[in-house]
Amino acid sequence: MSKSKRIKLNKKQSINGWIFLAPATLMIVMLSFVPMVRALILSFQKGTGAKLSWTGVNNYVRMFSDNVFMQSLLNNFIYLLIQVPIMLILALILAAMLNNKSLKFKGLFRTAIFLPCATSLVSYAIVFRTLFSNNGLVNYFLIKLGILETGYSFLTHTTSARIIIIIALIWRWTGYNMVFYLAGLQNIDYSIYEAARIDGASTVQIFRKITVPLLKPIILLTAIMSTNGTLQLFDESVNLTFGGPANTTITMSHYIYNTSFKYVPKFGYAAAMSYLILVLVAILAFIQMRVGDRRE
Amino acid sequence: MIDVNKKNNNAISYIILTIVSLLSVFPLYWMAVSATNKSVDVTRGTLIPGLAFIDNVKQLFVVQAVGTAMANSFKYAIILTVLSLFICSLAGYGFEIYHDKGKDLVMSIILLSMMVPFVAILIPLFQMISAAHLLNTTAGFILPSISTPLLILLFRQSARSFPRDIIEAARIDGLKDYEIFFRMFIPTQRSTYAAALTITFMAAWNSYLWPTVIMSDEKSLTMPMLISNLIQGYVTDYGVLMVGVLLCTLPTVIIFFVLQKNFAEGITGAIK
Numbered sequence: 001m002s003k004s005k006r007i008k009l010n011k012k013q014s015i016n017g018w019i020f021l022a023p024a025t026l027m028i029v030m031l032s033f034v035p036m037v038r039a040l041i042l043s044f045q046k047g048t049g050a051k052l053s054w055t056g057v058n059n060y061v062r063m064f065s066d067n068v069f070m071q072s073l074l075n076n077f078i079y080l081l082i083q084v085p086i087m088l089i090l091a092l093i094l095a096a097m098l099n100n101k102s103l104k105f106k107g108l109f110r111t112a113i114f115l116p117c118a119t120s121l122v123s124y125a126i127v128f129r130t131l132f133s134n135n136g137l138v139n140y141f142l143i144k145l146g147i148l149e150t151g152y153s154f155l156t157h158t159t160s161a162r163i164i165i166i167i168a169l170i171w172r173w174t175g176y177n178m179v180f181y182l183a184g185l186q187n188i189d190y191s192i193y194e195a196a197r198i199d200g201a202s203t204v205q206i207f208r209k210i211t212v213p214l215l216k217p218i219i220l221l222t223a224i225m226s227t228n229g230t231l232q233l234f235d236e237s238v239n240l241t242f243g244g245p246a247n248t249t250i251t252m253s254h255y256i257y258n259t260s261f262k263y264v265p266k267f268g269y270a271a272a273m274s275y276l277i278l279v280l281v282a283i284l285a286f287i288q289m290r291v292g293d294r295r296e
Numbered sequence: 297m298i299d300v301n302k303k304n305n306n307a308i309s310y311i312i313l314t315i316v317s318l319l320s321v322f323p324l325y326w327m328a329v330s331a332t333n334k335s336v337d338v339t340r341g342t343l344i345p346g347l348a349f350i351d352n353v354k355q356l357f358v359v360q361a362v363g364t365a366m367a368n369s370f371k372y373a374i375i376l377t378v379l380s381l382f383i384c385s386l387a388g389y390g391f392e393i394y395h396d397k398g399k400d401l402v403m404s405i406i407l408l409s410m411m412v413p414f415v416a417i418l419i420p421l422f423q424m425i426s427a428a429h430l431l432n433t434t435a436g437f438i439l440p441s442i443s444t445p446l447l448i449l450l451f452r453q454s455a456r457s458f459p460r461d462i463i464e465a466a467r468i469d470g471l472k473d474y475e476i477f478f479r480m481f482i483p484t485q486r487s488t489y490a491a492a493l494t495i496t497f498m499a500a501w502n503s504y505l506w507p508t509v510i511m512s513d514e515k516s517l518t519m520p521m522l523i524s525n526l527i528q529g530y531v532t533d534y535g536v537l538m539v540g541v542l543l544c545t546l547p548t549v550i551i552f553f554v555l556q557k558n559f560a561e562g563i564t565g566a567i568k
Contacts, residue, residue: 016473017394024387025402027443032409035417035424040418092318097309100330111556112317119324120502122520123545125528127323130330131535137326140341163416175320176563203305217507232413235504239524253415260419261509267419277414285411 036278043272048094048265059272068247069273070256075162075248076217080230083166084163088222091174095181096211101190114175121172121235128168129155156246162242165249168240169230177222185211220292224285231277252277268278327545330538338348344430352535356543360537364515365522366543371519372507373500380496382490383443389481393463403452410445414505422509432513440506441499447492454488455481461506491562496556497509498548519544 046055092112098106117125131137132154139151154160169235188210196206212219234253237243243250252273260270330338332347356362391403421440430436458481466476482489503519509518517525523540552559 011540013394013473014396017390017396017399020390020394020473021387021399021402024370024383024443024448025406026408027383027411027439028445031421031424031440031443032412032417035420036412038420038423039416056436072478075336077456094313097313103306103309109313109317113313114560115324115549115552116320118498118549119545120504120520120548122502122504122524123327123541124323126541127327127529127535129527131323135339137338137341140339144341171320171323179560180564183560228411228413233413235520238504239527242528253413256415256418257505258510259421267386267423271419274413274416274418277413281411281413293443 037204039153039271041276043275045268046174046266048267051128055268059269060276062269063276068250068255069252072250072252073276076231076233076252078162079166079169079233080227080253084223084226084230087170087174088168088177088219088226091177091222092181092212092215092219094174095178095185098178098182098209099185099211099231114179116172116174117176119172122239124168124172125236125239128164128171132164146200154243156243156245161245161249163238165236168236169220170232170291172288173226173229177226179219180212180222181215184215188214216292223288227284228281228290231281256269324545324549327432327538327541330534331542333535335533335535338538343544349533349539352533352539355533355536356539360522360526360540361514361517362522362540362543365517365519368516369501369519370547372434372437373497375434376441376500377496378437380442380444380447381492384447384492385451385482385489387448388453388476389455389458389477391448391459392452392455393460399415403448406445406448418505418509425510431510436510438500441496443501444496447496449486450492451488454485458484487558487561490555490558493531494551494559495562497551498559501548567568 025292042052043059044054044056045052046058047053097103098110119127132152133139134153136151138154139148142148143151152160154164192210193206196210232253234252234257237249237251237254238257241249243254247255256270256273256277259266260275312558326343329343329345331352332349333342334351335452336346337346337348391399395403425431425436425439428436430439462480463476466480467473469481504519504524506516506526507516507521511521519540521526523544526537526540
């Protein structure tokens with residue numbers, strides 16, 4: 001094959017490659033990047049439909065005096081700071097336990113703990129709402145055991161409603177994160193564990209000195225994914241607590257949805273709020289990556 | 297000494313894993329059992345299956361358009377899954393097999409979109425779909441999620457282990473590039489397609505925010521929307537409610553059990 005012919009063929013192949021990836025790439029550009037830019041423009045506008053006018057940074061300023069939005073921001077951070085660490089530590093411990101070669105029924109345990117991932121977010125939100133309702137199963141047993149005299153209204157008290165959202169989130173997502181850790185643990189040579197044990201290292205020492213450091217990149221990944229997911233919580237707020245009592249459990253996405261589609265639509269303001277989430281996700285991911293690097 | 301230690305450790309592991317497993321399964325067990333009981337029995341803490349299942353199902357079909365919602369959910373999820381697998385595997389293959397500087401750059405830009413929260417593009421997306429007159433349609437439902445960076449990444453990863461010699465040999469034999477993809481790549485990547493199928497189908501079936509925004513018509517309702525309507529309407533018949541929740545959960549749970557291994561590989565595969 002002559003040199004010029006080969007170059008021609010390579011060029012043809014390169015074009016073929018672009019044809020392969022063009023549909024997917026164009027769709028992401030059109031349906032992800034273009035809306036991103038449009039949302040940014042929208043966030044500096046007010047009004048609805050064709051009657052949009054520029055309003056500068058007013059939408060951004062307004063957020064900080066909007067009590068419901070500040071409440072939703074706080075709620076998201078409460079869920080993030082309490083739920084994510086508990087869930088990730090629990091997932092790590094469970095994964096470390098399941099990575100034990102002498103343990104039986106591993107497959108059974110893994111399937112059971114992973115199973116909540118198969119349920120839809122709306123489904124499990126409704127199941128938890130029903131379990132914790134005034135005449136739900138939890139109250140039934142608390143009364144039976146003599147702990148309560150009458151049913152406690154978990155969902156109309158702010159603290160208990162938040163705790164239930166956190167419990168529900170832990171139930172739904174621990175197995176999901178555990179699967180990432182199990183996949184990561186498979187890449188670690190098992191003989192390291194055996195050697196450590198022969199040297200007399202305790203289980204806690206092995207966990208802290210071997211498992212956690214070696215899984216660090218995956219822990220970082222799950223932390224970023226969980227942060228991203230927690231800042232976007234929607235289904236649970238809508239279906240588990242209805243955002244209540246008095247908006248004290250509402251999430252940012254839920255409030256943005258209400259602002260855009262439930263009340264008189266304020267697209268510009270909603271776009272500004274949603275951009276704050278985008279910025280928060282980016283900042284938190286950046287911080288986590290920096291912290292993740294530093295411990296090297 | 298070591299053995300005693302090991303046994304103790306395992307005993308603790310067994311206890312904790314058993315408790316966590318039971319807690320993980322219990323809400324689902326309770327959901328299924330409650331679907332077979334009368335509402336009064338559900339509030340009386342019944343934990344064994346009852347005889348009211350058929351009545352509950354009938355009652356649910358009376359109060360809600362379950363048939364329509366089920367058909368819609370399957371239709372949206374299946375069409376989305378088929379298109380998504382095709383478009384994303386095409387791209388993943390293209391990014392890996394033909395990779396050069398330009399394509400690698402495009403790939404890393406695409407990956408950036410993984411960090412964009414859906415809510416941040418929700419309103420412009422709604423405006424675009426609305427302007428294209430695609431509200432309440434299958435096209436409107438599926439368009440934003442056909443092409444996802446996660447699936448492209450997954451297929452790019454699997455194309456990495458697809459032997460280049462075979463491609464060269466096939467080219468010399470006169471096969472066109474698209475023939476190599478259809479006849480040789482697709483048939484050999486079954487497990488990757490299975491993994492992609494589970495994540496895409498589950499995400500499509502469970503999706504809630506997007507259909508809530510674009511599906512206002514009763515006829516285009518999905519299952520998650522339907523059960524959400526049930527509880528927002530303050531339905532107090534727990535048996536009927538749990539039948540709805542069960543019907544909404546069953547398809548994904550079945551897929552989970554059939555393709556569990558692939559699902560696990562799917563969610564973790566793209567990161568290796």
